[in-house]
Amino acid sequence: MGDRLTSLVVVVIAGAAAAVVNLFRLPLFFEAEFLFGQFLVLLVAVYRGPLAGLACAVIATWPLVDAWGSYWATLTFGMEALFVGLACRFVRFNVIMLVMxxxxxIGMPVSWYSISGYEHFLDSHRTAILIKQLTNAIVYAHITALVMYLPVTRKLLGFDQKPVTLSIKEQSSHIISSLLITCGIGFFxxxxxxxxxxxGSDYSQVHDIKHEQLKAQLGEVFSRKITAFSEYRETLAQLWNDPEMRQQSLLSFNQRYPQFRTMxxxxxxxxxxxxxxxxxxxxVKSQNENINVADRDYFTxxxxxxxxxxxxxxxxxxFGKDLIVAISSGVPDLLNRPxxxxxxxxxxxxxxxxxxxxxxxxxxPSVEAILIDxxxxxxxxxxxxxxxxxxxxxxVKGVDTFYEHSLVTIKKTGGEPGREVYYLAESLFPWGWKLLSLQNEARFADVIERSLIIFAxxxxxxxxxSHILAFAISHSWSYHMTRLNELIERGDEFNRELDEFENNDQLPDEIVNLYQEIKNSRQAIVKMNTELQNTVAERTEKLQIVNAKLNKMASTDxxxxxxxxxxxxxxxxxxxxxxQKNLSPLSMLIIDIDYFKKINDTFGHPVGDQVLVQLAEQLQHFNDDRIGCLARLGGEEFCLLMSGQEHTDVISLAERIRKHIEEYAFKIGxxxxxxxxxxxxxxxxxxxRxxxxxxxxxxxxxxxxxxxxxxxxxxxSHLD
Ligand SMILES: Nc1nc2c(ncn2[C@@H]2O[C@H](COP(=O)(O)OP(=O)(O)OP(=O)(O)O)[C@@H](O)[C@H]2O)c(=O)[nH]1
Structure with missing residues (x-):
């Protein structure tokens, strides 16, 4: 399968898996949710490159487009995959740091902008949502770091591609910090x-209490008046037939309740x-004979x-153009109730x-109230x-409820919804009015944001x-390994006693064992080497002797x-x-035994050989500095070579030899x-010449x- 096709298959499968994981989101406050599928996107970006990561992010964020109603998630997560994928191509990386x-x-500033673009309800929670994003990203980046080095991950996503980070220090640093932080963040x-x-629930309880208090206070104000009217209608019924008394009682009733401008x-x-x-x-009567209020609500x-x-x-x-509220009560007919x-x-x-x-x-200070009719x-x-x-x-109802509180904004007649968001508490009074108390949500958002900023x-x-810690711990693990490595490279150090490894109680057992093993095998190699060198020297010497003998044999009769x-x-x-170089004469003597055949025939070949040996011994007596070569050419023929000798000297030497042999008594056994x-x-x-x-x-x-x-x-013979 071609590399591109492989990447495509990985992208589609990992993207679909991430999309499925992203369906199971951990709901937090408001619309904020934790999602975990992104770790798969990061893995694809790390192993298959930035473009594969981007494509995987697009598939993985599909459920979010529907759930969050925007493409911002695709954009931010897509850019994240691109960023991580690119960074991994060019630098030796730490995936958690890159994501952070x-x-x-990039991610948080883009989200900051995007949130204000599409949902004003989230405005006051922008910081909270961004911090949620950062925390979420740190969590899934750690999951990525945890599974990144597993052989199965490499097999499924990387095939034979090498991840960038391979040293013990880097791998263990990733794993330690991932474990620490995944647990830590979860806990926090x-x-x-x-x-x-x-x-939040404290906040809403306080709000409810305030609302109830206000409702009680307002209820008391109005119900006292309503009760007063209910009582007064009975009094008035008693004296209905006496106009004078009616007028008087009305005046004194109004005196008791002076908030009523008119009665x-x-x-x-x-x-x-x-x-x-x-x-x-x-x-009024002076202007208009008869005033009738039968068309008024309060009358009917x-x-x-x-x-x-x-x-x-x-x-x-x-009686004027004031803005008023009327309280009215029928005066019962005592004889004909009701x-x-x-x-x-x-x-x-x-x-x-x-x-x-x-x-x-x-x-x-944070609660507003409205009384509506x-x-x-x-x-x-x-x-x-x-x-x-x-x-x-x-x-206008908000996007969500927050800890059982409705979130609302106010839209004035014909206008746009306001940008302030409130928690709502509402109550209906017995006389049909409503009390709405609105707690400005920004206040609580501030409190949340403050704690979230501290959290972030x-x-x-x-x-x-934790990275520094992990680095330090993994450094202590790998330090001795690195030292051992250096020693192996230098080699000769093992011949000496190394205090660092020999007398160090702090060393982990594995390192001590490893050191001992390396030391022993090193020493064994050195010993073997010395032995090998000695053997080779010995053999070489023997070989030289044999060689000399062979040479001798090759050149000797x-x-x-x-x-x-x-x-x-x-x-x-x-x-x-x-x-030729020295321009000196060159002479040769060929010596041949006379009738040698006879000796062989008479005494046998072995005797003949002895004769040849004795003759050679006798010729050796003449083998002085002047003789360049004394050789047996074969059979009973011998030869001498001389350089730089006068021809007459050579003849005289030949004569002396002939004479010496003639006079010599050969004796065999x-x-x-x-x-x-x-x-x-x-x-x-x-x-x-x-x-x-x-x-x-x-x-x-x-x-x-x-x-x-x-x-x-x-x-x-002589040729000059
Ligand atoms: N024992 C012995 N005999 C050898 C050796 N090489 C050659 N001969 C013998 O030497 C003899 C040489 O004989 P010829 O070449 O006929 O000469 P000759 O008998 O010496 O007579 P002239 O040279 O003519 O004086 C032969 O019988 C060879 O077999 C050898 O190594 N050992």
């Missing part, structure tokens, strides 16, 4: 999550009977019911509800919210410290010990060259002594002549 550098320098994150959850009493048809202050009716609700009615906020018409004979109504101008307003404003209009709202009365608004800094420090023909030829050649003669052929040449073979030819001819002239003679 990527997220701090679990604790952090718990503490955020706890403080009126109408008959069952809505015609105004009394007012407080009294002039109101008078003034009160006249047909025995419940006290609290109206929505509205702009008053009859029908009413008229109503009593009190209105207070909203701006006069200072007490209520201050309750809304001062709940808590049955029409969904604002009656009163905390100053901060800037919601004027009668404004209708919409609560701690994690980064933990990562760095076995019977007589004189030079043989081979040696003779070589010496003749050398001496001819020497004489205990046999009788006998005599024999020799014939000698002598020749001398000028080597600058004649060759060595010419010299031989001349000497041989001279010998032939000596033989044919009766033997026991010296004959010579």
């Amino acid at each position: 550098i990527y997220w701090i320098a 994150f679990f604790n952090l999550d718990q503490s955020i959850k706890n403080s 009126v009493i109408t008959d069952q048809h809505g015609d105004l009977l009394h007012s407080s202050p009294e002039e109101l009716v008078k003034n 609700h009160a006249i047909s019911s025995d419940q006290t009615y609290v109206s929505p906020a509205f702009v008053g018409r009859g 029908s009413n004979v008229g109503i009593i109504e009190g209105s207070f101008i909203l701006t006069n509800l200072r007490h209520v307003k201050s309750l809304l404003d001062n709940i808590d 049955q029409n969904g209009q604002v009656v009163l709202a905390s100053e901060q919210l800037q919601l004027p009365p009668l404004q209708t608004f919409e609560l 800094v701690t994690i980064v420090l933990v990562v760095l410290i 076995a019977l007589t010990g004189l030079d043989n023909r081979r040696q003779f030829n070589q010496k003749l050649d050398e001496m001819w060259q020497h004489s 205990s046999g009788k002594p006998f005599e024999l003669t020799i014939s000698v052929g002598v020749a001398t040449i000028n080597p600058t 004649f060759t060595a073979s010419k010299l031989y030819q001349l000497a041989d001819n001279a010998l032939y002549e000596a033989k044919h002239s009766g033997r026991n003679q010296v004959r010579y």
Whole structure:
């Protein structure tokens, strides 16, 4: 399979596996989730290169596009794979450090931008989400580092590709820090999550309590008035037939509840009977004969019911244009209950509800409240919210709930949703109004962010410290190995006692054993080497002796010990060259025993051999400095070579030899002594003019002549 096709298969399978793992995400706060599938993407980036990593990231983030509704995850994780893959191609790397550098320098800034782009609800949690990303990345990078060196990973993803980091120090550093940090981060994150959850629920409890307090306070304000109206309608029913008393009681009722700017009493048809202050009716009546309120809400609700009615906020018409709320109650017909004979109504101008307003404003610096009527209009709202009365608004639900709290933003009539996000608590009052209390979520987000920033800094420090620790531990493991390695390279150190290894109690057993093994084998090698050298020297010496003997044998005649023909030829050649160079004459004597055949025939070959040996011994007496070579050429033929000698001297030497042999008594064993003669052929040449073979030819001819002239003679030939 081609390398590209292999990469494609790896990318598709690892990407699909990572996508499946990414389906099982660990949910954290808000939309933040921990995912683990990315470790497979990193492995592909490390083993198969940046482009394969990028492709794998695209496949792996498929579930996130759907779940998170954006392609930002594909972008950031894709860039991460590219970054890690590229870095691994060019530097000796540590995958955890690379991932950390990527997220701090690139990933987090890109995410910062992306979050603001698509979801304002996450705005206040940007830092939290980014820190989650960094922590998540540190975790899956450690998982990557843990499984990266497993043989199975290499087999599945790397095939025969070598990972960049291979030394014991680097591998053990990766593994130690990975173990430490994966456990450490898990523990820290679990604790952090718990503490955020706890403080979140504390926060929401406090919010609920504040809300309940406010609700109770507001309820008391209104229900006291409602109760007062319910009681007063009974009083009024008693004195309904006495107009004077009605007016009086109305005035004193209003005095008791001065928050009501005006109070009126109408008959069952809505015609105004009394007012407080009294002039109101008078003034109005002076302009208009009959005031009828039958079309007003507060009348229609009160006249047909025995419940006290609290109206929505509205702009008053009859007695001014103020923004008011009316409380009205039907006055029962004592003879014909439950029908009413008229109503009593009190209105207070909203701006006069200072007490209520201050309750809304001062709940808590982070909590705002809105009081809304049955029409969904604002009656009163905390100053901060800037919601004027009668404004209708919409609560826009947030993307999520946070520890059972709804998250909302406020959208004013026709406008955009505000950017502030609140936790919502709401309650309905018996009279139909609602109390909404909104706790600004940014406050809690600040608290979370602060602890997350501390957490992130701690994690980064933990990562760095654990790497330093891991490095130190693995260094101590590999230090002695490295030292041993150096020693092996230097070699000779093992011949000495090394204190560092010999007398060191701190050394791990494995190192001590390894050292001993190496030392022993080293010493064995040295010993073997010395023995080998001695043997070789011994053998060489023997060989040289044998060689010398062989040489000797090759150049010596076995019977007589004189030079043989081979040696003779070589010496003749050398001496001819020497004489040619020195311009000196070269001479040759060929000596042949006379009638040697007879000796052989008479006494036998062994005796013949003895004769040859004795003759050689006798010739040796003449072998002085002048003789360049004394050889037996074969059979009973001997030869002498001389250089630089005068021809006459050579002839005289030949004569002396012939004479010496003639006079010499040969004796074999205990046999009788006998005599024999020799014939000698002598020749001398000028080597600058004649060759060595010419010299031989001349000497041989001279010998032939000596033989044919009766033997026991010296004959010579001379060419100048
Ligand atoms: N014992 C012995 N005899 C040898 C050796 N080499 C040659 N001969 C004998 O030497 C004899 C030489 O005889 P010839 O060449 O006929 O000459 P000769 O008998 O010496 O007579 P002339 O040279 O003519 O005086 C032969 O019988 C050879 O067999 C040897 O190494 N040992």
